[in-house]
Amino acid sequence: MPKSKKAAHQIDLNDPQYYLNRELSWLEFNKRVLHEACDSRTPLLERLKFLAIWSSNLDEFFMVRVAALKQQVEAKISMLASDARTPEQQLDEISSMLRPLVAKEHEQFEKVLRPQLAEHGIHILDYIDLSQKQRSYLDKYYEEQIFPVVTPLAVDPGHPFPYISNLSLNLAVVVKNPETQEELFARVKVPTVLPRFLALPPDLGIQNNGKPAVWTGVPLEQAIAHNLESLFPGMSIQEYHTFRITRDADLGLKEDEADDLLLAIEQELRKRRVGGDALRLEIHSQTPESIKKRLLEDLELEENDVYQVDGIIGLKDMMYFMSLPVPELKDEPWQAVVHPRLQRIRNPNLNPEMREIEEGKDFFTVIREKDLFVHHPYQSFSSSVVNFIVYAAHDPNVLAIKMTLYRTSSDSPIINALIAAAENGKQVSVLVELKARFDEENNIYWAKRLERVGIHVVYGLVGLKTHSKIVMVVRREQDRIARYVHIGTGNYNHKTARLYTDLGLFSCNEELGADVTDVFNFLTGYSRQKSYRKVLVAPVTMRDRFLSLIQREIENIHNGLTGRIVAKMNSLVDPQIICHLYEASRAGVQIDLIVRGICCLRPGLKDISENIRVISIVGRFLEHSRIFYFHNNGQEEIYIGSADWMRRNLDRRVEVITPILDADIAKDLQEILGIMLADNRQAWELQPDGSYIQRRPGEEVPEASSQKILMSMALNSNAN
Structure with missing residues (x-):
């Protein structure tokens, strides 16, 4: 037997070492989103937007993915991920990977974006930095608009610890009874029915070079915190600390037991409004150990569930500032053209x-x-x-x-x-x-x-x-x-x-x-x-058809022909598809993958995936299209549709993928794929270890942003 065939026979392509962890791969994607918030080439308010997206993405990750892992741990399920990590190992690695990223998030906002926003007339102030006139205005506003909405909740033997709803922002307040000197604990929820940020009128705003500021104001929770005396009259306010919790928000629906699917989902939605088990506690780093310990006990959380931050908690609310009329701090407006x-x-x-x-x-x-x-x-x-x-x-x-x-x-x-x-x-x-x-x-x-x-x-x-x-x-x-x-x-x-x-x-x-x-x-x-006849339908024909298309490229190589696959999708997770791509790579098929988010395939592994390259594009538009190209010895076949290469898409969803039968449209799609593969501005290359490196134009190589090129092409086609 030739050596190469013997080696091929000995390699088990299902070995966990050839697969990246799904959850950690998703965190790598969100890390790329965070990078956009830190990239000085991105307009300032767009950087704030990416910071908000990063934060919102992380909320959903905890509510769904971390929740599922915790459920597996509690149920003592030792289910291994495709990379052989246990649920406990994944939770530990998620925590280790996230903590420096969360620190980077808040450092970027507090030390970089917040000062730069102030330079451009957007002043997100702390209450303690307000002038007396500004405080007087906000105190009056609080009395008229906020105080009637806020409800203090005591926590003592007669008042059990209140249920804290999912993603709610709260104040943990310690007050002292001046008569008994007893310290008491209370919780104040920051109302979601009010704006998260309170704007001061223009005449009270900070002046920038003699001009009124674009926006001046403070976070809502700080206005509440500095008026706590009105909520606890006769008490002495000792301290207060902001905190936020995240709960399990995935629907626990048993469809086979639901006679009426609509009614069953409505009932589950009522449960979600308050949320399931607590998963994450976000607090300020200066929160005393006693307060943190109390919250952990009452929320039934562990130390590893705490994320300490410096600065404003809940940065997803920064999306509020995208409505400000400062076009020079945003991407140039894009008006889609009519075909x-x-x-x-x-x-x-x-x-x-x-x-x-x-x-x-x-x-x-x-x-x-x-x-x-x-x-x-x-x-x-x-x-x-x-x-x-x-x-x-x-x-x-x-x-x-x-x-x-x-x-x-x-x-x-x-x-x-x-x-x-x-x-x-x-x-x-x-x-x-x-x-x-x-x-x-x-x-x-x-x-x-x-x-x-x-x-x-x-x-x-x-x-x-x-x-x-x-x-x-x-x-x-x-x-x-x-x-x-x-x-x-x-x-x-x-x-x-x-x-x-x-x-x-x-x-x-x-x-x-x-x-x-x-x-x-x-x-x-x-x-x-x-x-x-033509379309690929999951869960009926799609998986087998995709596998056969990959296999055909392998057979073409074996027959002395060329083999080529280009695929664009949101996520690549399915082990069977990945295994077949590895087989294709080993046969000599050239494979380029454009995967925006999760990718469990490890490219560039010797004797496994040396012919596979993976990039991710993160830009002003969210890459959501799916395109699948197979060379087929020059008789190219190209498909578009709704499915990613994930188990859920191929086995548990109804999905439709259509072949492109028109030759001109097929050429257009090949051109789109080529433009994306050449991107050196928004593209990130996946490394064998699961990390990503962003491409950068060289000194003699012009910048090529695929999204900008496609915008320009659309305008030109419209002009013609």
Whole structure:
């Protein structure tokens, strides 16, 4: 047996040493977000925004991922991660990795961003630094606007320690009874119904070079803390300390025991509002040991659950300052362009007789001419996806609209269009995924509203989340029925479509239409379709199809041909997919992966993954699109859709991936992948040990930011 084959036989590609830990990989992603807050090349308020995103991401990480690990520990489950770490080991390493990052977060805000904001007229002050006039104003404001809302809660034998809700900001207060000299403990919750930051009027703001400041004010909790006497009259305030807790907020829903999924989720949401077990305690570093010990005992937490910070607690609220009118401190505004083929679409709201005299084509004519590909936020979501549904709602020849909704906005124009369609006598069916984490309440609201106007609403499948992004419009055309489909990578949310990069395909291809019909029958009825003509559907065909596509590249190498795979996604976790990618790399297939967040694959390992390169792009837009390219000996196949290479996407969700059948669109997608792979501004290269190194342009190499290049390309295509 040749040596290489013998070596290949001896290597176990499932060995845990070849896999990175999922939780630590996610922390590496959030570390890249934190870097954007520290990068002086990023506009100042955008840096503050990234700091808020880092903090918000961390909250969700504790509420879901840390919560799951703690549950495993408590249940004495010794389940090993793919890298063979136990739940206890993961919790210890999360804590060790996070503590210096949390310290860096607060140091960046207090010592860098806060002073720089002040230089630009944004003064986030501490109460003790206010002038007497400023204090007088805030004291009066407190008396009139804050005091009636705040409730002090005593803690003593007659008043047990109060339940502290998830993510709430609180004051631990120690007061002394002057008559008995007894020290008493109380908790004051900082109300979430009030602004987190209190602005002073312009005439009381700090002057910058003779000009009024852009904003001057203090955190709400400090205004409360310096007026505690009003909450405890007759008592002597000894000390107060701010703290914040994070609780388990994942739904513990047993679907198979729920007769009514809507009712069951509503009941679970009531539990989430207050939260499950406490997971994390955030306190100031100068908090006395006695106070910390008391909080730990009452919250049933351990020392390892405490995160001490210097400065303002809860920096996710810094997003408040993004509304300030200082464009010079933000990214240049971006206005998505209308796709060139959609610039002369007729108004869908016009009466039929008016449409005949208005210039331009209708939306369906554009799709019949040629498949339409859109790239958000570079190209407008509203003028494409929203208008497609609006057009269908008002077109007299449209008979039915079918759609999946995973996340949508609170003022969704798509919802309004679906309601209009129902009122116009069209058959409308919508699958609303109630189990979309942290969007359940919003989805329940929309589901009920849709039902009230006669729309057929389905609440997803037991045991499966519906994560696919599909719309089908059924239209009567002369002597036939035509099906128009939209298959996308992102949610039907016009707000996040301005911030997330996503792709969408519009087509009236008969095989795609038939496949999407079968998917909707699977979602709404009892269909157990096992095969599809073109699309890949999870959990039915997608995993096997992806594995076969990877295997084909391996076989091409064995046959003396070339092999090439490029894939872009949010997360790469699935061990079986990773194992096959390792096999492809060992065979000689060249593999480039663009993975924004979690990546459990270790690139660059000798004899394992030497032909695999992984980058992550973190920029002003959240990379959310999924693209899968397979060289296929020059007969390239390229796919887009809703699924990442994760177990949950491939096995526990309904996902749809579509092949790109139009050669011009396939070339566009290859160009997008090429631009991203060449990024030397926002791209980070994954190292074999799981760390990332950010690419930087060299002295003679110009900066190449993929997102800026795509923005420029969109503008140029619009001009042409």
